[in-house]
Amino acid sequence: MEKILEQLNPEQREAASHIDGPMLILAGAGSGKTKTITTRLAYLLSIGIDPANTLTLTFTNKAASEMRERALSMIDNPIYPPLLCTFHKFGLLFLKFNIEKLGRKNDFVVIDTDDKKRIIKNINKELPTSLVASEISRYKNSLVKPDEAIAQATQPNYKMIASIYRTYQDYLLENNLVDFDDLLMLTYDLLEQDSNLRKDISNRYQYIMVDEYQDTNELQLQLLKKLCDTHTNLCVVGDDDQSIYGWRGANIKNILEFSNMFDNTKVIKLESNYRSTKEILEAANLLIDHNRNRLGKRLVSTRGSGKPITLFQSSDENEESDKIARAIKELIDSGVSAGEIAVLYRINALSRSLEEGLNRAGIAYQMVGGVRFYERAEIKDAISYLRIIANSHDDFSFKRVINRPKRGIGKATIEKIEKAAYEKRLSIFQFLSETPKDELSKLLSKKAYASVIQLINDLETLQETLNRSTMDFIEILDNIIGLKEYYSSMPDGMERVLNLDEFYGLFRDTIKKNPQISLDEFLNEISLQSDQDQINGEQISIMSVHASKGLEFAHLFVIGMEEEFFPLLGDGCDIEEERRLGYVAMTRAKETLTLSTVQSRFHKGRRKHLEKSRFLTEAGLLKGSLVLEKSTNYKKGDLVKHKLFGMGRVLEVTRSGRNFKLKINFGGNHREILSSFVEKI
Ligand code: ATP
Ligand code: MG
Numbered sequence: 001m002e003k004i005l006e007q008l009n010p011e012q013r014e015a016a017s018h019i020d021g022p023m024l025i026l027a028g029a030g031s032g033k034t035k036t037i038t039t040r041l042a043y044l045l046s047i048g049i050d051p052a053n054t055l056t057l058t059f060t061n062k063a064a065s066e067m068r069e070r071a072l073s074m075i076d077n078p079i080y081p082p083l084l085c086t087f088h089k090f091g092l093l094f095l096k097f098n099i100e101k102l103g104r105k106n107d108f109v110v111i112d113t114d115d116k117k118r119i120i121k122n123i124n125k126e127l128p129t130s131l132v133a134s135e136i137s138r139y140k141n142s143l144v145k146p147d148e149a150i151a152q153a154t155q156p157n158y159k160m161i162a163s164i165y166r167t168y169q170d171y172l173l174e175n176n177l178v179d180f181d182d183l184l185m186l187t188y189d190l191l192e193q194d195s196n197l198r199k200d201i202s203n204r205y206q207y208i209m210v211d212e213y214q215d216t217n218e219l220q221l222q223l224l225k226k227l228c229d230t231h232t233n234l235c236v237v238g239d240d241d242q243s244i245y246g247w248r249g250a251n252i253k254n255i256l257e258f259s260n261m262f263d264n265t266k267v268i269k270l271e272s273n274y275r276s277t278k279e280i281l282e283a284a285n286l287l288i289d290h291n292r293n294r295l296g297k298r299l300v301s302t303r304g305s306g307k308p309i310t311l312f313q314s315s316d317e318n319e320e321s322d323k324i325a326r327a328i329k330e331l332i333d334s335g336v337s338a339g340e341i342a343v344l345y346r347i348n349a350l351s352r353s354l355e356e357g358l359n360r361a362g363i364a365y366q367m368v369g370g371v372r373f374y375e376r377a378e379i380k381d382a383i384s385y386l387r388i389i390a391n392s393h394d395d396f397s398f399k400r401v402i403n404r405p406k407r408g409i410g411k412a413t414i415e416k417i418e419k420a421a422y423e424k425r426l427s428i429f430q431f432l433s434e435t436p437k438d439e440l441s442k443l444l445s446k447k448a449y450a451s452v453i454q455l456i457n458d459l460e461t462l463q464e465t466l467n468r469s470t471m472d473f474i475e476i477l478d479n480i481i482g483l484k485e486y487y488s489s490m491p492d493g494m495e496r497v498l499n500l501d502e503f504y505g506l507f508r509d510t511i512k513k514n515p516q517i518s519l520d521e522f523l524n525e526i527s528l529q530s531d532q533d534q535i536n537g538e539q540i541s542i543m544s545v546h547a548s549k550g551l552e553f554a555h556l557f558v559i560g561m562e563e564e565f566f567p568l569l570g571d572g573c574d575i576e577e578e579r580r581l582g583y584v585a586m587t588r589a590k591e592t593l594t595l596s597t598v599q600s601r602f603h604k605g606r607r608k609h610l611e612k613s614r615f616l617t618e619a620g621l622l623k624g625s626l627v628l629e630k631s632t633n634y635k636k637g638d639l640v641k642h643k644l645f646g647m648g649r650v651l652e653v654t655r656s657g658r659n660f661k662l663k664i665n666f667g668g669n670h671r672e673i674l675s676s677f678v679e680k681i
């Protein structure tokens with residue numbers, strides 16, 4: 001078991017082998033925090049702690065699966081794997097087993113942000129949907145219930161939002177839906193209400209670990225406290241300088257005050273960075289040093305010097321993306337694998353010009369985030385059919401696909417059906433399948449009646465098919481419903497059909513791997529797919545800085561290094577959070593880092609002249625002009641060649657402003673020349 005700890009440095013080892021009591025591992029980027037808790041998990045299992053007694057929480061599925069793989073590779077396979085997942089996945093599992101205690105059925109469906117917005121839009125069209133959506137999220141994450149929200153609201157707009165919140169929550173309840181925030185809020189509610197359940201769960205999870213702890217919010221903290229009801233074996237790791245979810249309610253105080261909240265906290269600091277070259281680390285440290293509200297940590301490079309940071313300066317976004325595409329091509333041509341390359345941007349809108357440039361150059365890329373696979377219309381339609389089949393109460397999905405493919409059922413008809421179903425306190429599906437045919441035919445037009453009867457028959461056939469066999473179910477579904485046929489006639493039909501094929505393939509694969517999986521389980525799995533899950537090794541990745549959290553790439557580009565874009569300036573801008581985002585971005589790089597800035601950019605319908613980002617200056621990369629050379633390859637005695645003076649030998653190397661100056665002996669003539677004007681031979 002000592003072997004497991006061998007690959008750690010002394011501080012990491014101390015942390016990984018500390019077993020009982022609260023612990024905070026506080027350290028900068030790339031210092032091995034994730035590696036340390038992964039190793040700690042393996043260590044706990046190796047000394048005989050039951051995997052079922054551990055719980056390791058992270059923020060993305062990708063991070064969770066990487067950690068699981070690494071932890072398990074260090075030890076003999078345990079009888080069953082430890083639970084290592086995102087907060088939301090944990091909530092989902094917990095609710096599957098316990099939501100009935102809240103008087104709800106456990107065949108609930110998890111809705112995504114897009115679904116959430118549609119529901120809100122149906123309730124209210126006056127206030128901007130995304131504002132209402134984020135305010136509802138804020139309420140839930142601060143544990144404010146609809147009634148409290150209504151009582152607290154003073155401003156007219158907030159009164160309206162609070163009442164939308166109530167209607168929205170009622171709608172979810174009626175349709176047995178839960179949103180992402182509910183996964184945590186309902187879990188908390190259950191643990192809060194039921195002290196026996198709380199004790200049980202806390203006794204089950206004796207050893208709890210949390211990665212990226214700096215991004216937890218109030219709800220997550222309160223949830224963790226409930227999970228620690230009977231013990232304080234909570235080990236959290238984080239970096240206050242990487243807290244980037246303030247806008248989503250993450251509370252940096254959770255990390256700053258951890259030791260005050262949990263008595264006898266062991267605090268461990270890690271001070272060696274194993275990820276980035278000295279140049280990259282120095283620039284990132286210089287940048288973050290400009291924040292006042294921070295704990296301040298030491299972080300020294302263990303990797304030594306590499307290449308200087310490169311600054312690309314272009315006149316506009318087209319030149320920028322061409323330059324980046326060219327640089328990426330050179331890397332790939334020189335043998336770098338595409339999976340080691342990423343381009344980051346602060347806001348998603350900047351991806352368009354970048355994508356165009358990559359397309360022009362024929363570079364395959366995958367966008368992490370943006371319009372995600374599961375958010376495409378055709379995929380959501382297929383999912384909606386599956387949801388209706390899994391849960392006949394799901395009116396929301398029913399309404400989405402009742403006229404997709406087109407069945408001649410218009411808006412007025414849908415409203416009529418919905419109203420009649422509501423009066424009988426039935427879901428739409430139940431209403432249509434249970435109401436006597438003559439009654440239905442009176443309610444609907446002839447055409448609509450025929451279509452509805454056909455649809456209900458089809459859905460019932462599919463339910464029966466599913467009970468018989470799951471293997472060819474998805475093909476039968478497409479045959480009966482005809483989604484591929486419907487989408488194939490659209491202008492971008494080919495792509496949509498390919499997407500559907502991919503989704504059907506995924507369904508079959510999942511069943512093959514896990515024949516016991518229920519349709520519910522399948523649906524809930526995919527609703528929790530995070531952005532990072534889409535990364536695979538063969539293409540370069542492009543993504544927002546937020547999506548890059550915890551990841552590392554050998555070669556990294558960051559575009560849009562201009563005032564207004566990075567830092568993003570405007571209402572509610574928090575410059576310190578912007579700087580932390582800058583720090584996160586730069587510290588994803590292992591070998592080379594290229595920062596790119598343009599003189600003007602087309603944005604929101606007009607061309608804008610832009611200033612270079614203050615972060616470039618703060619990181620010591622801009623002193624009036626180009627990059628500060630941090631080191632030089634030249635030393636006394638080197639042979640060099642100059643265009644005019646020919647061959648010579650270096651006598652002395654000195655710094656000259658941001659560059660290095662060489663004193664060179666050209667056949668007896670001594671000259672002082674900037675290092676960039678000669679070539680080494
Ligand atoms: P972030 O703050 O970005 O999440 P982190 O602190 O979690 O970073 P890790 O991702 O765990 O850092 O580690 C960064 C890199 O350093 C990884 O490639 C990891 O394998 C390597 N590393 C960590 N500790 C050591 C060590 N003791 N010896 C060698 N390599 C290490
Ligand atoms: Mg990490």
